[in-house]
Amino acid sequence: xxxxxxxxxxxxxxxxxxxxxxxxxxxxxxxxxxxxxxxxxxxxxxxxxxxxxxxxxxxxxxxxxxxxxxxxxxxxxxxxxxxxxxxxxxxxxxxxxxxxxxxxxxxxxxxxxxxxxxxxxxxxxxxxxxxxxxxxxxxxxxxxxxxxxxxxxxxxxxxxxxxxxxxxxxxxxxxxxxxxxxxxxxxxxxxxxxxxxxxxxxxxxxxxxxxxxxxxxxxxxxxxxxxxxxxxxxxxxxxxxxxxxxxxxxxxxxxxxxxxxxxxxxxxxxxxxxxxxxxxxxxxxxxxxxxxxxx
Numbered sequence: 001x002x003x004x005x006x007x008x009x010x011x012x013x014x015x016x017x018x019x020x021x022x023x024x025x026x027x028x029x030x031x032x033x034x035x036x037x038x039x040x041x042x043x044x045x046x047x048x049x050x051x052x053x054x055x056x057x058x059x060x061x062x063x064x065x066x067x068x069x070x071x072x073x074x075x076x077x078x079x080x081x082x083x084x085x086x087x088x089x090x091x092x093x094x095x096x097x098x099x100x101x102x103x104x105x106x107x108x109x110x111x112x113x114x115x116x117x118x119x120x121x122x123x124x125x126x127x128x129x130x131x132x133x134x135x136x137x138x139x140x141x142x143x144x145x146x147x148x149x150x151x152x153x154x155x156x157x158x159x160x161x162x163x164x165x166x167x168x169x170x171x172x173x174x175x176x177x178x179x180x181x182x183x184x185x186x187x188x189x190x191x192x193x194x195x196x197x198x199x200x201x202x203x204x205x206x207x208x209x210x211x212x213x214x215x216x217x218x219x220x221x222x223x224x225x226x227x228x229x230x231x232x233x234x235x236x237x238x239x240x241x242x243x244x245x246x247x248x249x250x251x252x253x254x255x256x257x258x259x260x261x262x263x264x265x266x267x268x269x270x271x272x273x274x275x276x277x278x279x280x281x282x283x284x285x286x287x288x289x290x291x292x293x294x295x
Contacts (some may be wrong), residue, residue, distance in 0.1 A: 007266070009268060011270040020138055021274045044073055046072070050068065051066060061126065068133065071129070072133075075133075075167065078142060090140070092229070097133070100175045101124075101175065101178040128267075132174040135167075136174070140166065140167035141161075153283065165286050166279040166282045169224075170276070171277040172224045172242060172248075173247075173274055173277075176220035176223075179216050184215065185210050185212070186201045203221075205256035206260070206261055221238075225242075245283070247277065251273075292293055
């Protein structure tokens with residue numbers, strides 16, 4: 001009932017993400033069509049294929065698949081660096097998030113359905129997709145990257161683009177949260193609340209288990225590793241993406257045990273804020289990392 005009462009928060013997440021991602025994609029298309037139409041076609045084509053894939057697998061509703069495709073296109077455009085190669089774009093870590101979530105939700109599905117914890121068979125909603133991927137697109141956009149560099153908050157680079165570490169951390173957190181929750185529910189035994197360490201039933205907001213946490217950490221590192229390779233980054237990008245994702249995983253549990261448990265936030269708001277916390281943590285790390293040649 002509380003989740004239904006707070007459905008306005010899900011709409012607010014969509015309102016924050018979709019216009020931003022849509023405007024970014026439109027501007028990039030208009031700006032790049034004349035000089036590099038192949039980049040535009042590849043970017044839109046790859047994001048569209050990813051959307052169709054998630055919909056055909058039953059992992060997302062049609063609206064969610066379209067939302068994911070739009071956000072993915074925004075991420076690809078934000079992380080383009082010469083020479084352009086389709087497999088060296090943000091589609092790789094985004095695809096990793098989608099596949100990890102897809103397989104994790106299907107582990108022990110019958111047991112989850114019996115416990116009433118299984119994800120709806122129609123797949124994720126548009127708000128869920130925006131809550132998980134939206135922050136990555138927003139912090140990776142050209143204007144935000146330029147502002148972070150010009151303001152001096154970020155020194156040096158981790159890849160051919162300035163601060164994709166923030167977006168990568170947000171993507172790593174999205175994967176870590178889903179995998180940790182889905183695996184922990186069926187393989188983690190009796191979890192404990194992160195705030196009181198009291199044993200509770202599986203599926204309780206804010207509950208953690210050793211197995212689920214380790215699975216989440218592995219998922220975060222997988223996304224960070226693939227993203228680092230795809231974007232031709234260095235080991236700093238990998239560790240910043242991984243650390244940000246793991247921080248966000250624990251922040252998600254903390255929000256679940258407090259504000260969500262108290263009925264102040266719904267799950268979409270928690271996921272949105274948790275990916276934001278991962279990006280902020282990555283920014284703090286990025287601001288203090290010394291890069292060769294940095295002043």
